[in-house]
Amino acid sequence: MLKAPIGILGGTFDPIHIGHLRPAIEARDTLELAEIRLIPNHIPPHRANPFCSSEQRLAMVRLAAAENRHFVVDERELKRDKPSYTIDTLIELRHELPDTPLCFLMGMDSLLSLPSWHRWQELLDYGHLVVSTRPGWQLDYPAGVAQLLTNHHTSDASALHRQLAGHIWLADNQPVELSATRLRALLEAGQDTRYLLPESVAHYIDQQGLYRANRR
Ligand code: ATP
Numbered sequence: 383m384l385k386a387p388i389g390i391l392g393g394t395f396d397p398i399h400i401g402h403l404r405p406a407i408e409a410r411d412t413l414e415l416a417e418i419r420l421i422p423n424h425i426p427p428h429r430a431n432p433f434c435s436s437e438q439r440l441a442m443v444r445l446a447a448a449e450n451r452h453f454v455v456d457e458r459e460l461k462r463d464k465p466s467y468t469i470d471t472l473i474e475l476r477h478e479l480p481d482t483p484l485c486f487l488m489g490m491d492s493l494l495s496l497p498s499w500h501r502w503q504e505l506l507d508y509g510h511l512v513v514s515t516r517p518g519w520q521l522d523y524p525a526g527v528a529q530l531l532t533n534h535h536t537s538d539a540s541a542l543h544r545q546l547a548g549h550i551w552l553a554d555n556q557p558v559e560l561s562a563t564r565l566r567a568l569l570e571a572g573q574d575t576r577y578l579l580p581e582s583v584a585h586y587i588d589q590q591g592l593y594r595a596n597r598r
Pocket of ligand 1: 391393394395396400401402405458487488489490491492514515516558559560561562563564
């Protein structure tokens with residue numbers, strides 16, 4: 383007997399916002415996921431982004447997670463001194479949780495770019511993919527993704543409970559038109575960002591003076 387599936391959401395979270403949180407919560411409810419693990423990515427120091435340090439991104443993810451008992455923060459990628467590939471994280475989780483279906487959550491933009499991911503065709507050996515709608519990104523798949531959908535798409539939610547891996551679920555979530563890029567631009571311009579991110583995260587950004595125009 384398998385355990386209830388969990389959701390996994392990796393991201394830069396620079397900062398975390400409702401475009402991450404709402405689709406994740408809706409997936410949790412629709413698919414009856416036991417929890418959602420938020421996994422902030424490690425980013426190499428030489429990259430132009432992120433705007434915040436790993437510690438600050440982690441602090442914001444922790445604040446967001448503290449407001450909902452279904453969110454769990456997983457720091458594994460930040461603890462490594464090199465970027466992790468999603469496939470490596472999924473393989474690790476599969477070993478740690480041998481009886482738990484893993485649902486890797488992503489926005490439609492991520493699904494469309496999947497063929498550029500390291501060992502992308504193996505992802506479905508270790509988990510399911512749960513894809514949220516995202517405004518601006520349509521069901522216009524590159525050939526590799528179309529083939530993947532032909533082979534793995536399901537509209538039977540119970541299949542994600544009955545098997546450890548191997549299915550793709552296209553969520554019918556309330557679309558959220560927001561990116562961290564847009565949010566940073568609003569913050570830099572000193573505009574009101576209420577209701578776009580948790581208040582506790584907004585407060586932290588304010589306190590730390592993050593994303594302000596005069597910072598750079
Ligand atoms: P940036 O604008 O800095 O590129 P982002 O807002 O796209 O950031 P990421 O941390 O890169 O956020 O995204 C992590 C995951 O969350 C990705 O799978 C992405 O598709 C998904 N995601 C982010 N924003 C949304 C949104 N508004 N709707 C659905 N999924 C989203």
